[in-house]
Amino acid sequence: MRIRSGGVIRRFGVLVLLSGLGLLGVSAARAASLDPSMLPKIQAATFEVVQAKPAVDPLSYERPLPLELLPYQERTDKYYSIGTAFAIGSNRYVTAAHVLLAGVDSLWGPPQLRDAAGRVYPIGKIEKFSLGKDFVVFTLAQPPAGDAALQIDANPALNQVVYAVGNALGTGVVIRDGLYTSDTPEQQDGAWQWMRFSAAASPGNSGGPLLGKDGKLIGVVLMKSANENLNYALPIREVLDAPAGKAVMDTRVTYQIDLFDTVQNDRLKTQFALPVGLDDFYREYQARMDANSDTQLKALLAKESANLFPNGAGSARLLHQQTQLDGFPTLIVRGSEGEWRRVGERSQYFALDGNGYVATGGVARNGLIRLRRPDGVAAATFYGDAKSRMDLLARTGMFQREVAGEKVKITSLGKPVRESTRLDRWQRPWQVGVWTLPYANALVVAYTLPVPDGSVMLVRFTPPSHEHDSMLDMDEMSSFVHVTYQGTLAQWKDFLDNPAVQPAAFKNIHIGFDYDHRFSYASQRLRFAYPSAVQAIKPDNLLWLGFRFFLDDGKPVWDVGDVNVWKDTASDDHNNVNVQRYMAPPPGLDDDLSSRWRKLSAREYPYNGVARYENDLMKINAVVAPAAQGSQPSTVLYTAFYGTAGTQPQADMKGKLDLLTKDMQVTEH
The missing domain is CATH 2.40.10.120 (Thrombin, subunit H)
Incomplete structure (x- = not known):
């Protein structure tokens, strides 16, 4: 910015x-x-x-504005x-x-x-x-x-x-x-x-x-x-x-982005010829300001390249931590001590009809939103119509206009004035929309990432003259958004039937399910499947793909680190199947990372295939390793987990675990 x-x-x-x-x-x-x-x-x-x-006012309101009070x-x-x-x-x-x-x-x-x-x-x-x-x-x-x-x-x-x-x-x-x-x-x-x-x-x-x-x-x-x-x-x-005859632009400028504290300082020094009409003046002026912003952001990122996530020592802990499944998106930012971490918590929750909801939070000048698509809204409409998505946000009352001390709910922002698609560094397709708030002389800029149960959004309010700056920032920040892909199997079917909304990573991911019979998952890293005898396979199974950032042969990637299938969406039903990826941590990281890796490598408790009872849930884990590659130990291991409510005999739990791991293959090393 x-x-x-x-x-x-x-x-x-x-x-x-x-x-x-x-x-x-x-x-x-x-x-x-x-x-x-x-x-x-x-x-x-x-x-x-x-x-x-x-x-002209493109906005709709829940009641007439009380302009007579002005x-x-x-x-x-x-x-x-x-x-x-x-x-x-x-x-x-x-x-x-x-x-x-x-x-x-x-x-x-x-x-x-x-x-x-x-x-x-x-x-x-x-x-x-x-x-x-x-x-x-x-x-x-x-x-x-x-x-x-x-x-x-x-x-x-x-x-x-x-x-x-x-x-x-x-x-x-x-x-x-x-x-x-x-x-x-x-x-x-x-x-x-x-x-x-x-x-x-x-x-x-x-x-x-x-x-x-x-x-x-x-x-x-x-x-x-x-x-x-x-x-x-x-x-x-x-x-x-x-x-006379000159527009002189000579001033100090600074540039900063909401990812780290570093500030890019420079001097804007340029000019253009006058006299010109007002429209031409604005065009010449803004072109130079926007070009300067392009230059400053490029210089800032170049200066930080060695320590810009996922590069540098400050990224190591986040790259090797256990995969986190989160219902709310977070932004990866660097703290003053140099460590990159995920920040941003849900601060408000608004229920919508049809099991939909809007959860909101924020980081610095940016809003973070998770929008669950209501059951009655067709997937094609939701993914394809920016107005309908923003109208769902407006239902919550998050947009209000104050007139003479009274706040009036804005029920629709109308159609966006500009739309585009932005592929971030990880080839995730963000749907970009810009809406006007004429009464405030402001814009709403929303970057929307389609996910199976709805969408994740990065939102900013900005003056119209700062639209270019804001979109520069949001183009870059979109690559730092951490999001879990989640939804019921019925929602996943709609999502998988629409390739345009899928990140490039899904070209290597194949998810199959035959209700009451079989669930399967296959990627370039892992293959597994299980029958309904392990866990019932129904449309309301809740599938979470825990995407994360990690290094693959030294190169940063964004890929799945956790596959979790809940029996259903009920909050009190904890039956689930889980397959999770672990990486050998480099020396010098937290002891808990090294300790977990030692336990995984030695198949120690709780990764020893022995059922245990914890918090009203029977649990059992096993470690699945890639095929041996000579004498070199594997740097990647997977765990297979099965959990079910109530007490169950060891034999039954082990039988379920064996069915889950029967055809499991780790295809990476």
Whole structure:
């Protein structure tokens, strides 16, 4: 995720009003010491920067939105107010760069200027732009009549009374007084100095003029200090002296991904020619920002390649631990001590009709979701229709819109505006969908991995201008999602009948079942089968394939490490058949891994084929090894397990175990 670290957007709280409180006010509250005769000219030269509210809402709600509870101006205004701009000459206007950039890929209308009478003026061409200094100079397509412009003082004296003029909290242009207290070097190179002043500034003031004691323009209001009651302005001489015909992008940037703590620091330094129209400006700007994100992520991953899971010593423990069967997905991340581990727990559970459910959790900025397909939803519809899947999530009430303090449930996000398929590093097919939330000027980006009982999802909310960044992150993070493939045999049948939703690993996996007769599993590593005499084979048997990451001849793979078949889905029925893969651990890992491997190799308890009674369950294990390969001991062993409720004679348990292992073959070494 790109974190823009230079300039006001990065270091301080911006003064742009992003909450959609844009209201037009025509009055100017004047400071007592400013000559009243100057107010009309100041007001004529100062404008709100506005964006049109969305004309179409693709969302559906459980009830009508209580818009009547909003203040009159807010509910009747057709625009959101996001900042302030001002005139410095004939059809020459200035605002903050970050105010103009609010329109990049926005779901609202493009930024426009609005005067005190409510007239709206589209932006014409961008003439100057600086990302680091955070200003833009532009024209209007059809400027207002007259030549109202602020007089300029490019060399103001310190310790004078100043006036911050701007669209305070979206309620119209307000003038507030204070003192020009000091100058401070900008943090990147000290190439210029910020003006610090004590006049109050509110969200919406960004891009507004800072006037001196005689009402002349001395700076552009840009930001507020996070630690003290002082605000910052760019000296107007920096705007006037900037080269015309250039968009200059020179700022520090950082890049970080939610997999480890390492941060990629760099400097974005590029430019492109001006003047251009607003749409062309946005296109050129975003292309350079996206290209920089591509470069930064590539550099970050290259820097971490030696220790990026499954590489490096920090991966060894996770690669050799016993396979984990989890009903909820997790994300593999690296801790500060360098160890990779699976994180992310279910935090909420929502039941759906037809035995469906939605389980949610999260890691950092990312949501993790497991969606079980309701019995009444056809597999073809579920796997093939992104809208229907998202509508199932919406049923839980996880999407809500707040209006006037009331939360209204969103029942549908509509159809995604963009869809694609992403194959991760392990050739797992993720269905990518992007939905819009126009009222919030935000996107929902969902990466969905089909599994037999439904889907696993990686979800992020993001501003539209960060869609490329978010998808870069999620493209990479999808390869770090740990998920168990589970479902009833009936659900597995639907899944296996649809090759398009299967990972490449399933080309080497063959699962067969003949109800009341036989279950079989075959892969390039293992073959086994058992009859109903071992465990009844029914449509509601619950099959879990414990996929995991491990090394095969030194190469990382994603493959099955555990095959578990429960007699049925009832939570109190623990009858099951299990076949699990184990690997010889390298020296230096946990003692419990080495101890287990020694027991497996020696066929010691509990892997000795002797039944035992534990927690109301009879259990019996045996070790199955690959065919001998000379004098070299095997580095891979499998266990065969059978469990059944209640007490059972040793002979009966051993007989079941023998049926399970009768045709079992380990075909890897």
